[in-house]
Amino acid sequence: MVSRRIRSAVEPLGFVLPCIAVLGVFVYYPLVQNMIYSFFRFSAFSPEKIFIGLENYRMLLKDEVVLTALRNNTRYAFISVLIQVCWGLVLAAILEDRSIRRLAPVFRTTFFLPVVISVSVVCLLFGFIYSPIDGILNNFLNLVGLGAWARPWLGSGKTAIWATIAVSQWHSTGYVMMLFIVAIQKIPEELYEAAEIDGAGKLRRFFVITLPQVKEMFFVTSVITVTGSFLVFNEPYILTKGGGPGTSSITLAVHMYQSGFFKDMMGYASTIAVVIFLISAVFAVIQLTAFRSGED
Amino acid sequence: MTGAGVFHYKRNSIGPAQVLILAVLCTGFVMVAYPLFWVLMSSLKTTEEITLNVWAFPAEPQWQNYVNAWNRGISGYFVNSLIVTLSTIAGVLSLSSLCAYGLSRYKTPWLKYVLVVVMGGMMLNPQVCLVPLYGILTRLGIRNTYLALILPYVAFRLPLNTLLIRSFFLSVPKEIEESATLDGCGSLQIYGRIFLPMSRPILLTSAILTAYYAWNEFLFAIIFIDSNKYRTIPAGLMSFRDALQIDWGPLLAGMAISAVPIMIFFISVQKHFVRGMMAGSVKG
Numbered sequence: 165m166v167s168r169r170i171r172s173a174v175e176p177l178g179f180v181l182p183c184i185a186v187l188g189v190f191v192y193y194p195l196v197q198n199m200i201y202s203f204f205r206f207s208a209f210s211p212e213k214i215f216i217g218l219e220n221y222r223m224l225l226k227d228e229v230v231l232t233a234l235r236n237n238t239r240y241a242f243i244s245v246l247i248q249v250c251w252g253l254v255l256a257a258i259l260e261d262r263s264i265r266r267l268a269p270v271f272r273t274t275f276f277l278p279v280v281i282s283v284s285v286v287c288l289l290f291g292f293i294y295s296p297i298d299g300i301l302n303n304f305l306n307l308v309g310l311g312a313w314a315r316p317w318l319g320s321g322k323t324a325i326w327a328t329i330a331v332s333q334w335h336s337t338g339y340v341m342m343l344f345i346v347a348i349q350k351i352p353e354e355l356y357e358a359a360e361i362d363g364a365g366k367l368r369r370f371f372v373i374t375l376p377q378v379k380e381m382f383f384v385t386s387v388i389t390v391t392g393s394f395l396v397f398n399e400p401y402i403l404t405k406g407g408g409p410g411t412s413s414i415t416l417a418v419h420m421y422q423s424g425f426f427k428d429m430m431g432y433a434s435t436i437a438v439v440i441f442l443i444s445a446v447f448a449v450i451q452l453t454a455f456r457s458g459e460d
Numbered sequence: 461m462t463g464a465g466v467f468h469y470k471r472n473s474i475g476p477a478q479v480l481i482l483a484v485l486c487t488g489f490v491m492v493a494y495p496l497f498w499v500l501m502s503s504l505k506t507t508e509e510i511t512l513n514v515w516a517f518p519a520e521p522q523w524q525n526y527v528n529a530w531n532r533g534i535s536g537y538f539v540n541s542l543i544v545t546l547s548t549i550a551g552v553l554s555l556s557s558l559c560a561y562g563l564s565r566y567k568t569p570w571l572k573y574v575l576v577v578v579m580g581g582m583m584l585n586p587q588v589c590l591v592p593l594y595g596i597l598t599r600l601g602i603r604n605t606y607l608a609l610i611l612p613y614v615a616f617r618l619p620l621n622t623l624l625i626r627s628f629f630l631s632v633p634k635e636i637e638e639s640a641t642l643d644g645c646g647s648l649q650i651y652g653r654i655f656l657p658m659s660r661p662i663l664l665t666s667a668i669l670t671a672y673y674a675w676n677e678f679l680f681a682i683i684f685i686d687s688n689k690y691r692t693i694p695a696g697l698m699s700f701r702d703a704l705q706i707d708w709g710p711l712l713a714g715m716a717i718s719a720v721p722i723m724i725f726f727i728s729v730q731k732h733f734v735r736g737m738m739a740g741s742v743k744g
Contacts, residue, residue, distance in 0.1 A: 175647060179562025180574050183555045183618055187581050190615035194589035194596060201591060208594065255488070258481055271485050273727065274492050280726035280733075281496075282676040284694040285719045288701060288711070289495055292502075298511045300498065334492070339737070346738050366477075395587055398678045402698065417587050417679075424591055425683060434591045441588040448583035 195441075201434035208430055220435040230436070233407075233416045236325050236400075240332070240415070241393035247333045248340045249385050255337070256344030257374050261366065272345065276338040283335065287402035290331045294318045294403075318404055321412035328399050328413050340385050347381040348374060383454055391447045395440065397421065416440050499719075503712035510708050522709055529714035533703070536689070537696030538717070541675055544609050544692055548674040549667050551614035552621050557663065559618070560626035561651045565637065581619035586612070586679060597684055608684040609692065613674050621666045624739050628662040629655060661732075668729050669736040675722060693718045 202220055206213040224230060255275065259268045278286065293300045294317040302314035317327040351373065359369050375382075397417035400407045406422055407414025414422075416436060424433025502510050504521040563575055593612060597603040602611070632655065640650050656663070681695040688699060697718060704711045726733055 173568050176562040176566040176568050176571055179566075179647075179651075180559045180571070183559035183622060184574060184577060186555060186611070186615045187577065187618055189596070190593065190612050191581050191584055191589060192577075194592035195584060197592035197595075198588060258485065263478060264482070264485075267485075271489060273730075274489055276730070277496065277723065277727070278492060280672070280723050281719050282694050282722070283678055284697045285715045288697060288715055289499055292498075292708075292712075293495060298514060300495070300514055303514050338492075342734055343737060346734060395585055397587065401678075420587065420590070421679075421683070425594075430591050437588050437591060440585070444585055444588075445583065452583075 198434045198437050198441075201431055202438050204431045204434075206430050207428050208425065209428070213431075216431070220432050223432060224435050224439070229411050229414060229419055230416070230439070232411050233414045233419045236413060237394045237396065237415050239325060240329055240396055241390045243329050244332065244336075244389045244393050245386055248337045248389050249382065252337050252340035252385070253344045253378065253382065255341045256348055257370055259341075260345060260348045272342075276342055278335050278337075279339045279342070281335075283398040284402060286331060286335050287399060290327075290334075290403060291318075294327055319409060321409045324404050324409060325400075325413040328403050331399050331403060332396070336389075340389065343381060343385055344378060347378045351377045384451070387447055387451045387454075391444055391451075394443050394447075416443075499712055499715055503709065503716045505709060507706065507708045510712075525709040525713035526717065528710040529700075529717060532710065533688070533696060533700050534693075534714045534717050537691055537693045537700075540606070540690055540696070541692040544606055544613070545671050545674040547606065547610045548613040548617065549670045551610060552617045552670045553663055553666060555614065556618050556621040556666070557625050557656065557659070558651070559622045560629050561647075561655060563622070564626050564629035564632075565647070565650075578619050578622050581616075582623070584616075586616055590679070590683065593680075594683060603684055604687050604690060606690060608690075609674075609677070609680055612680055612684070613677060617670050617673055621670065624666055624669075624736070625659065625662055627739075628659050632658060664729075665732045665736040665739070668726075668733050672726065672733065 201213075203215060203217060204213040205216050205219070258264070259272050264271075296302060296316040296319060299317075301317065305311055305314045315323060317323050355373050355377070356369060359373055364372060395417055396415045400413050400415050400418050401421070404413045406426075407418045411419075416439065420433045420436040420440065423429045423436060498514075501517060502514075503525055504523070505516075505518040506522055509516065509518060559574075559578065563571055563578070589612075594603070597608045597612075602608050636654060637650055640654055645653065675692075676694060677692075678694045681692050682698065685691055685695060688696070691699065697714065700714055701711055
């Protein structure tokens with residue numbers, strides 16, 4: 165009996181150890197190391213690290229690029245919730261409506277297509293769309309008589325960040341839409357039938373039945389979208405060559421990358437990573453507590 | 461059912477609201493579909509044709525754009541992406557199913573801390589570990605190899621997939637395991653002969669989600685790999701663009717080659733993919 169109990173206490177170790185070891189070495193250890201690195205100054209090319217205490221954090225507070233990045237990340241979050249989550253929900257509700265049941269699969273698959281294209285292909289494509297002279301967008305504006313609106317979308321500090329944000333909306337709205345479609349499909353049909361008998365119109369049915377029923381999904385996708393907005397790297401890195409013109413379209417992740425791997429200030433890059441960690445930790449806690457309340 | 465659908469369709473399709481909704485949907489359709497169509501169309505044009513008139517169809521399809529793109533690097537990136545993606549799937553599936561088995565079939569008290577460690581991993585982002593990971597991979601001597609991508613990819617995908625598979629394992633009835641134990645099966649045999657075959661659908665979902673991540677990952681791919689030899693498609697396309705400069709025909713052909721096969725794959729397994737998205741609700 166005793167030996168069997170010992171065996172069952174140790175036996176699961178064999179199963180979970182490989183997973184925990186990989187997580188430890190490549191996720192948790194770097195996380196802790198990153199915290200420590202943020203108090204040091206060092207280069208990627210030399211093993212020597214100089215302890216400088218809070219110097220990196222002092223620099224961070226004075227760094228105006230951090231403010232620009234935070235502002236851009238916030239814009240990203242705001243627009244993404246508006247378009248990906250709110251518009252994604254509206255699209256899902258329309259596509260799940262009986263009146264266009266026969267056309268819905270075509271639209272659904274098409275709107276979902278960008279999701280399965282890799283981000284670099286999407287960004288290269290939008291490089292062609294935004295191209296000042298031979299780009300599709302400016303050509304289209306000329307075609308419909310709005311030539312005055314044509315501009316170098318990615319080359320101007322005023323429009324670069326918005327043009328970049330637009331690409332992410334094009335890329336990801338279908339993702340959130342699909343999540344809402346599945347959520348709406350899970351709503352019992354009887355609820356809609358009852359409302360229809362009561363004489364509720366489509367708009368009313370959306371607000372009285374659909375919206376409350378997908379409340380949880382709405383919250384989850386909002387948190388995911390906002391978290392993602394504070395981690396954005398690919399789009400500004402590729403489209404505006406690292407947040408240009410100047411730093412007008414920079415985000416926190418791009419700023420971290422450039423500080424570390426471009427200016428070779430690895431310690432300072434770690435400090436920016438700490439900021440990113442703190443921001444995403446806050447949203448993770450929000451999501452976790454909300455999930456728990458949903459389970460009760 | 462179809463009859464009722466047609467009936468509703470007819471009854472509801474008269475109002476101006478329906479026309480407006482259809483117009484909005486069609487606008488969205490064009491905004492999504494035209495750029496994709498444009499890539500395919502322009503990939504068959506010469507660079508001069510592209511610059512002269514963005515709307516025009518190719519005078520004569522330039523199939524050699526595809527040959528050019530394939531020979532000038534895309535083939536290598538494609539193979540690299542395939543190697544990295546398949547290895548990542550193998551690593552994620554084996555490690556996370558093992559861990560999920562341990563977590564779901566034993567009641568040992570310390571396992572709840574393991575669960576916390578796994579769940580915590582879901583909240584951590586690659587960005588936060590980037591600088592130290594660069595150092596770790598350098599010290600291990602595997603930066604600039606396939607392993608520099610595979611190991612971090614596996615690590616960051618383990619939490620989600622372990623939880624996904626664990627929730628499936630938890631639903632397996634105890635009796636199946638008990639009868640297997642009576643037949644003299646060890647726990648490793650129960651895992652391999654009963655649990656793995658039973659959980660094929662969830663493993664497939666996991667594999668598809670992992671493929672989606674590994675095929676598209678960009679941040680690690682550009683930082684941990686310097687050599688063109690090991691670049692995956694997302695990173696490779698960037699150097700491809702820089703090498704081609706304004707040779708747009710082959711660049712567009714390269715984009716099409718990188719996008720179309722994987723698009724067809726994901727759309728054909730859409731059902732499993734969406735199920736995984738729902739279970740994870742985590743964006744890549």
